Amino acid sequence: MSGYLRTSLRVAGVAAAGAGVAYAGHHYLTTTSFFLTTAHAESLPSDSRAALKKMSWKGFTELKLQSTEQVNHNVKKLTFALPDDESVTGLAPITSLLTRHTPEGAWIPVFRPYTPVSENDAPGTVTFMVKKYPNGKGSGKMHSLKPGDSLLFKPLHEFDYKPNQYSAVTCIAGGSGITPIYQLTRAILNNPEDKTKIALVYANNSEEDILLKQEFDEFAQKYPDRFTRSYVVSTTTPQNEGEYVKGYVNKELLTKVMPHKLNERNVKVLVSGPPPMTASIAGAKGGFGWTQGSLGGVLGELGYTKEEVHKF
Ligand SMILES: Cc1cc2nc3c(=O)[nH]c(=O)nc-3n(C[C@H](O)[C@H](O)[C@H](O)COP(=O)(O)OP(=O)(O)OC[C@H]3O[C@@H](n4cnc5c(N)ncnc54)[C@H](O)[C@@H]3O)c2cc1C
Structure with a gap:
């Protein structure tokens, strides 16, 4: 059984318990980049690191909103407090x-x-x-929260990844669909034992909508042999055309920017974006977004197999 299906079944269990869940599936739109300034354990002295506690995440856990930051007209950064200062989420990539x-x-x-x-x-x-x-039910709720308000959270393991499992991973993301891809990219590149190569194709309406650009640019500078990225924008100003690929993620563009040869085996392609984008690139998901569906779209035409592609 695939990791996705296991996840789906787990959530389906939650859904049943919750009497008819209104999880509408995988929706993404575009956002603006910001610089992430989160402290993490690597920067702590070793005795402080030893004191860190991985959360046990039994069922849904209530977390209190600590702070918010408006990133642009429709994107917020929300920071929730874990149960105490020594707690860490301890989530394995890719987990939402x-x-x-x-x-x-x-x-x-x-x-x-x-x-x-x-x-x-x-x-x-x-x-x-x-x-x-x-009118977004989930995102509207998140945006309405004030510091001190609480929300329930439960880990949802989206995709199993083991270091060196693939020779190359190509990630095709759109808008806020970049967040799972960012989690995986950082985990792969921060592990010196992991030799997996990553290519990111990240599509947005405009340059302003590109999220985490500074972080991805830094990865590209630090790991030029392991990480490449292409920013695809449907509109751009002429002076920036060198830095961005103008257009839409279609067969012609993917053939040009996907660095991994079709005859290279042991590759994985992750597709994470709005449902219409996923459908045109890899075929629509099935079961109202709960199953992978059959492989189609551009990746199907390019000869990729169902096993080589994962849709978020
Ligand atoms: C694995 C995974 C990780 C995710 N991570 C993030 C994340 O880190 N950040 C984030 O912002 N989102 C993320 N999402 C998306 C998030 O889960 C919700 O789907 C999203 O917030 C929309 O839900 P909603 O309840 O606000 O909107 P809904 O109530 O479901 O929809 C409200 C309205 O918006 C429309 N709409 C919804 N989605 C789209 C779309 N893509 N394009 C056009 N119209 C649309 C609907 O048709 C409806 O009219 C993730 C999704 C998945 C599957």
Whole structure:
């Protein structure tokens, strides 16, 4: 059984317990980049590191919002306090946290996953970047929270990754679909034992919508042999055309920017973006977003197999 299916079944169990979950699936839109300034355990003295406690995450855990930061007109960075200053999420890549709340006047709880952008060994806090959708049940709730308010969270392991499992990973992301990809990229590149190569193709409406650009640019500078990135924007100003690929993620563009040869085996392609983008690149997900669905789209045309592709 695939990791995704196991995850889906686990969530389906949660859904059943919650009597009809309103998890609408995998929606992403675009956001603006910001610089992440989260402390993490590597920067702590070794005796402080030894005191860190991995959270046990039994069922849904209530976390209190500590601070928010408006990133742009519709994206917020939200930092929640962990139970104490020594606690760390300890989440393995790629893991999101499933939020749960029941809107006022409703009886059906709403479940939505958000992927931490803070390090999994950051002591005392966990940080998300959340894009607000008009009338969005989950993102609206997140954006409405004030410091001191609480929300329920439960880990949702989205994709199993083991170091050196693949020779190369290509990530095709759109908008806020970048957060799971950022989690994996950082885990791979920060592990000197892991020789996996990563290529990122990140699509947005405009340059301003690109999230975590500074972080990805730094990865590219630090690990030029292991990490490459292409920023695809549908609109750009002429002076920036050298830095960005103008257009849409289609067959022609992917053939140009995907660095891993089709005859190279042991590759994985991760697709993480709005449902229409996922559908055109890899075929629509099945089961209202709960299953991988069949492989289609551009990757199907390029000869990739179902086993080589994972859709978030
Ligand atoms: C593994 C995973 C990780 C995720 N991580 C993050 C994250 O870190 N940050 C983040 O911001 N989001 C993330 N998401 C998306 C998040 O879970 C929600 O799907 C998103 O916030 C929208 O939910 P909502 O309840 O606000 O909107 P809904 O109530 O589901 O929808 C509200 C309205 O917006 C429209 N809408 C919803 N999505 C789209 C879309 N993509 N394009 C156009 N219209 C749309 C709907 O049609 C509806 O009219 C992740 C999703 C997955 C699957």
